[in-house]
Amino acid sequence: xxxxxxxxxxxxxxxxxxxxxxxxxxxxxxxxxxxxxxxxxxxxxxxxxxxxxxxxxxxxxxxxxxxxxxxxxxxxxxxxxxxxxxxxxxxxxxxxxxxxxxxxxxxxxxxxxxxxxxxxxxxxxxxxxxxxxxxxxxxxxxxxxxxxxxxxxxxxxxxxxxxxxxxxxxxxxxxxxxxxxxxxxxxxxxxxxxxxxxxxxxxxxxxxxxxxxxxxxxxxxxxxxxxxxxxxxxxxxxxxxxxxxxxxxxxxxxxxxxxxxxxxxxxxxx
Numbered sequence: 001x002x003x004x005x006x007x008x009x010x011x012x013x014x015x016x017x018x019x020x021x022x023x024x025x026x027x028x029x030x031x032x033x034x035x036x037x038x039x040x041x042x043x044x045x046x047x048x049x050x051x052x053x054x055x056x057x058x059x060x061x062x063x064x065x066x067x068x069x070x071x072x073x074x075x076x077x078x079x080x081x082x083x084x085x086x087x088x089x090x091x092x093x094x095x096x097x098x099x100x101x102x103x104x105x106x107x108x109x110x111x112x113x114x115x116x117x118x119x120x121x122x123x124x125x126x127x128x129x130x131x132x133x134x135x136x137x138x139x140x141x142x143x144x145x146x147x148x149x150x151x152x153x154x155x156x157x158x159x160x161x162x163x164x165x166x167x168x169x170x171x172x173x174x175x176x177x178x179x180x181x182x183x184x185x186x187x188x189x190x191x192x193x194x195x196x197x198x199x200x201x202x203x204x205x206x207x208x209x210x211x212x213x214x215x216x217x218x219x220x221x222x223x224x225x226x227x228x229x230x231x232x233x234x235x236x237x238x239x240x241x242x243x244x245x246x247x248x249x250x251x252x253x254x255x256x257x258x259x260x261x262x263x264x265x266x267x268x269x270x
Contacts, residue, residue: 011063011104018191019048019055020184025175029056032173033148038126040169041152043177046223049152052177053107062146063104065095069114075121078108079134091137096121100132103146111151112164119168125149126171156220179224182208188224193231199240203227206244206269210252210262217258222248240270 032039033056041049050066057064067078078096082089099106108114108122124131130143151172153164180188182204190200204227211221226248233243244266249259 009063011065012061013054013058013064016058017051017054018188019051020180020188022178022180022184025052025177026056026059028173028175030059033060036130036145038149038151038172040172040174041150041177042155042174043152044156044179044223045154045220046225047177047179048224049177050107050109053105053150057105060105060148062148063099063102064107065099065104066107066109067095069108069110069112069118071113071115073114073118075115075117076136078118078121079132080136082136096125097132097134097141100125100141100143100147103144105148105150108149108151110153111168112153119165122149122151123168123171126168156214179207179211185224185227189227189231192228193235195231195235199234200227200231202240202269203231203234203244206248206266209265209269210248213258213261217255217261218252220252222252226251241266244270 029039029052041052043049053064053066067073076094078094080092080094080097083092084090093101096106096108098104108118111118121133124133125143125147126149130147132141132143134141179185182201185207186197186201186204189195189203190197193200195203207222207224207227210218214221229251230240230243230247233247234240238246241263245263249262249266252262253259
């Protein structure tokens with residue numbers, strides 16, 4: 001049975017996404033892609049990993065299928081399953097199978113959130129075999145040269161129960177992401193939100209203060225994504241302190257004392 005090529009034009013990133021490289025991640029990803037190597041992105045929430053994948057899909061002109069992993073995600077969710085349609089049993093490809101058959105990019109975001117049986121599926125794709133086992137169909141699909149597998153996770157949320165095993169890690173080329181340097185982050189916030197550069201820089205200063213609280217009451221500081229959210233509110237006329245309270249402080253924590261502390265920081269900045 002020959003693999004059926006699935007057209008995924010709707011997954012093509014047509015317009016160039018705005019992305020500012022912080023290092024040599026673009027060159028390393030392109031080289032990995034040309035050599036058929038899977039890529040692991042690791043870094044905190046909201047630091048630009050997903051935007052980077054959109055940008056690379058645009059540069060490489062390949063369809064991008066993104067899967068947000070969660071506790072209930074199974075191997076069947078990725079590979080596919082039989083469904084009953086109109087009284088007939090029909091096989092429906094999952095997102096990973098679609099990406100393999102079409103030579104696209106499959107991006108599994110926060111891979112450690114998925115159930116452990118998903119690793120059994122991606123391991124043969126992430127080594128020299130580059131095959132996808134289709135146990136329910138009794139076949140293997142060989143990935144074409146254009147296919148790329150990418151996964152991401154946040155090392156800050158690792159635990160004994162949710163860890164990326166060495167048997168998985170050592171199959172990937174790893175790229176480490178972090179929040180951009182202040183000048184670059186301010187430029188990104190201004191560009192993405194339409195806010196003036198001066199107030200964008202103040203938001204970045206505020207973010208740095210919240211990031212210093214990590215481990216002292218906050219699991220994570222304000223991400224670049226949250227800064228853009230607050231900046232959009234400010235650019236639309238919302239008072240900066242109110243914007244920071246709603247878009248940043250309330251998103252970071254529910255602890256009343258920590259909320260008060262974060263709100264005090266924004267009041268001091270603005």
